[in-house]
Amino acid sequence: MSATTAAGAAASAGRSRRPVPPEIRRRRLLLAVANHSVAIALSIAFLLPFVFIVATSLMTNQQALSPNIWPHPFVWSNYKTVFQAFPFVRYTLNTVTYAGLATVGVLLSCVPVAYALSRLQWRGRQAAFMLVLSTLMLPPQVTIVPLYIIFVRLGWIGSLKPLIIPLFFGDAFTIFLLRQFFLTIPQELSDAARVDGASELQILLRVIVPLAKPALAAVALFQFLYSWNDFFSPLLYAGNNPDSWTLAVALQQFTTLSRGVLWNLQMAASLLFMLPVIVIFFFAQKVFVEGVTLTGVKG
Amino acid sequence: MATIAERPAAALEQARAAERRRRRRRSARRRQLVALAFMSPWIIGFSAFYVYPMVSSLYFSFTRYDILSQPKWVGLANYRFMFTSDPLFWVAIRNTLWIIAVMVPLQVLFGIVTATVLTRVKRGLPFYRTVFFLPTMVPLVAAALGFIYLLNPAGPLNRILGLLHLPEPLWFVDPRWTKPGLTLIGLWGIGQVMIIFLASLLDVPRQLYEAAELEGAGPWQQFRHVTLPLISPVIFFSVLIGMIQGLQYFTQAFVVSKAGDRTNEVGYPQDSLLFYTSRLYQQGFEGFHMGYAAALSWVMFLVIMACTLALIRSSRRWVHYQGGFR
Numbered sequence: 342m343s344a345t346t347a348a349g350a351a352a353s354a355g356r357s358r359r360p361v362p363p364e365i366r367r368r369r370l371l372l373a374v375a376n377h378s379v380a381i382a383l384s385i386a387f388l389l390p391f392v393f394i395v396a397t398s399l400m401t402n403q404q405a406l407s408p409n410i411w412p413h414p415f416v417w418s419n420y421k422t423v424f425q426a427f428p429f430v431r432y433t434l435n436t437v438t439y440a441g442l443a444t445v446g447v448l449l450s451c452v453p454v455a456y457a458l459s460r461l462q463w464r465g466r467q468a469a470f471m472l473v474l475s476t477l478m479l480p481p482q483v484t485i486v487p488l489y490i491i492f493v494r495l496g497w498i499g500s501l502k503p504l505i506i507p508l509f510f511g512d513a514f515t516i517f518l519l520r521q522f523f524l525t526i527p528q529e530l531s532d533a534a535r536v537d538g539a540s541e542l543q544i545l546l547r548v549i550v551p552l553a554k555p556a557l558a559a560v561a562l563f564q565f566l567y568s569w570n571d572f573f574s575p576l577l578y579a580g581n582n583p584d585s586w587t588l589a590v591a592l593q594q595f596t597t598l599s600r601g602v603l604w605n606l607q608m609a610a611s612l613l614f615m616l617p618v619i620v621i622f623f624f625a626q627k628v629f630v631e632g633v634t635l636t637g638v639k640g
Numbered sequence: 641m642a643t644i645a646e647r648p649a650a651a652l653e654q655a656r657a658a659e660r661r662r663r664r665r666r667s668a669r670r671r672q673l674v675a676l677a678f679m680s681p682w683i684i685g686f687s688a689f690y691v692y693p694m695v696s697s698l699y700f701s702f703t704r705y706d707i708l709s710q711p712k713w714v715g716l717a718n719y720r721f722m723f724t725s726d727p728l729f730w731v732a733i734r735n736t737l738w739i740i741a742v743m744v745p746l747q748v749l750f751g752i753v754t755a756t757v758l759t760r761v762k763r764g765l766p767f768y769r770t771v772f773f774l775p776t777m778v779p780l781v782a783a784a785l786g787f788i789y790l791l792n793p794a795g796p797l798n799r800i801l802g803l804l805h806l807p808e809p810l811w812f813v814d815p816r817w818t819k820p821g822l823t824l825i826g827l828w829g830i831g832q833v834m835i836i837f838l839a840s841l842l843d844v845p846r847q848l849y850e851a852a853e854l855e856g857a858g859p860w861q862q863f864r865h866v867t868l869p870l871i872s873p874v875i876f877f878s879v880l881i882g883m884i885q886g887l888q889y890f891t892q893a894f895v896v897s898k899a900g901d902r903t904n905e906v907g908y909p910q911d912s913l914l915f916y917t918s919r920l921y922q923q924g925f926e927g928f929h930m931g932y933a934a935a936l937s938w939v940m941f942l943v944i945m946a947c948t949l950a951l952i953r954s955s956r957r958w959v960h961y962q963g964g965f966r
Contacts, residue, residue: 376760383754384771390828391774393796394786405789408799450681457678463671469679476690478948480888482917483941484693486700486924486934491693493707510685541674570779572891573917577925589781593895594902604789611782622777626770630835 398609405604419609426606429613431584432591439501439575439587440568446509447564448557454511455519456545460531470520477513485577492578499582504574508564515560522556523549559628566618588614694941700934707928718935729936731911732919735819739889739915743823744882748875751833758834759841769838776831784895787825788812812896815912822892822913833878840874841867869960876959880951887940890917916940 361369397405398419399412423429457463458470492503526549534544550557572589579585586594592614595607622629676683701718703711722729754772758765775783790797791811798808809817844867852862893913898904906922907914914922920940924933 373762376757380757380761380768383757384768387771387775387828390786390790393790397789406794408794410796450685453678454682457675461671461675461678463675466675472686473682476686478884478944479690480884480940480944482888482920483937484690484697486930486937487693487696488689489925490707490930507685507689509681510689511682516682541678572781589779592781592785593898607785608789611785615778615782618777618779619774622774630773
């Protein structure tokens with residue numbers, strides 16, 4: 342069967358064997374053109390903001406305020422000015438510290454928990470899982486008041502500690518995703534290792550973790566990006582100390598540090614902030630799309 | 641006689657059974673301990689970062705407390721103030737309801753539309769999917785800053801609207817247009833919803849459409865009677881998540897309000913961007929009215945519980961699960 346008849350069979354059920362009549366072929370072409378026009382129009386709508394942001398980041402400030410849409414001349418030095426105008430490197434280091442340690446903490450704490458919730462038989466497992474699920478629904482706002490008070494007493498306000506340390510004690514979203522993945526690994530593999538006398542910790546480290554690498558990568562990626570983008574918690578816990586600002590907080594404060602808004606520098610700084618995320622996205626798109634689908638369909 | 645020989649044998653058998661039972665019990669206890677050891681990070685985290693905060697938050701909600709001095713018991717005063725004399729509480733509720741009732745449904749709708757467009761293009765799907773998803777990756781603060789520029793009264797969007805002879809709203813300067821402005825940011829970052837819908841649309845068996853077409857169903861009827869029931873679990877999921885996120889709505893509004901002038905109040909202009917979480921932030925972490933902020937967070941908790949239960953209950957009527965509930 343040729344490719345055309347196969348496509349024809351999918352498009353018009355029932356009359357697949359006959360050669361496609363010209364009027365139907367024309368209708369199908371028009372439909373394809375219409376579909377692509379809509380898709381292209383949507384693409385332009387999604388991309389246009391990026392175009393304007395990039396263009397503005399390369400303008401002089403007068404140009405950014407004028408009705409010109411294209412930069413003339415191109416001011417590449419805006420990107421250098423961003424590094425000079427405010428301690429961009431320091432904020433980047435803070436953000437990397439937060440995102441990096443948060444990722445490590447989440448992996449270390451959630452892997453054993455997810456293991457216990459998916460591959461061990463014990464009393465109270467179902468109840469514990471229901472509690473994990475219920476914290477998944479709970480927004481952070483519900484607990485911030487007492488947590489803030491605790492962190493004040495510990496002297497952690499103004500540092501990154503309140504953002505990082507709790508993540509070494511489990512995160513509902515990560516536990517849930519890893520549990521779902523661990524459940525898909527055949528039980529026989531664990532049983533075989535158990536017969537060989539392996540302890541549960543050995544089974545986790547030598548059997549489950551190697552098989553779960555894609556899931557671990559996805560979870561690490563999600564946590565890193567979540568922390569990189571996070572604004573509410575860093576604002577709350579570190580907002581009073583500029584030395585601990587992450588890029589998200591610094592960028593928001595930057596809008597008002599210089600009297601009068603400097604659109605060009607602001608757009609350049611925003612682009613530098615989103616650049617790593619977008620680079621990661623292009624390299625790990627598959628992980629991303631599959632991960633989101635997993636959360637949605639299984640959630 | 642057999643009984644003499646049997647008695648010791650029976651006793652031995654009994655002893656063996658007891659031993660086996662003891663061993664089984666011991667191994668069950670061991671298993672339980674191992675499981676608890678694996679669970680320990682979460683047990684500590686759950687107690688320290690959920691149970692204790694929830695309980696102490698309930699206590700603080702009945703006090704007046706500014707962190708510096710001791711909490712002072714005031715009974716229900718915080719709750720009474722919230723519902724009867726705090727005018728901004730109701731403003732925050734109204735604005736948050738706007739997000740949940742207007743923006744979230746628009747996002748779900750737009751997610752379905754973009755996903756449907758993706759299912760209909762035969763060639764170039766990966767390209768379009770990447771483009772549609774890309775804005776979702778942009779950090780919220782950066783997206784908000786970008787749109788503050790795009791939507792400034794003399795900015796690019798208004799220039800385009802001017803060329804098309806359409807009205808040019810003042811967006812983030814005009815209290816009537818601030819929330820529609822935020823909705824544009826929300827629609828730009830639709831990627832996650834879209835991807836989930838795309839997966840579920842591609843799961844709809846083709847034969848169902850073919851059967852519907854044979855019965856003479858048009859495109860709308862096919863969508864209404866085939867697609868919609870089959871993607872209803874995903875609609876349910878995105879409405880639930882949208883509602884919970886709507887109650888937490890903060891970052892974009894905060895950035896927009898404070899852009900231009902740091903001394904602007906949370907919710908600027910004219911409290912049009914004062915959302916529930918903004919009010920909580922304002923009371924707790926700008927005014928240090930910790931007691932009142934704790935009351936606000938407990939009400940938020942109860943509202944989320946109630947809405948979730950209501951949504952789950954209503955879902956039995958309109959969500960169609962293939963092969964019953966999971």
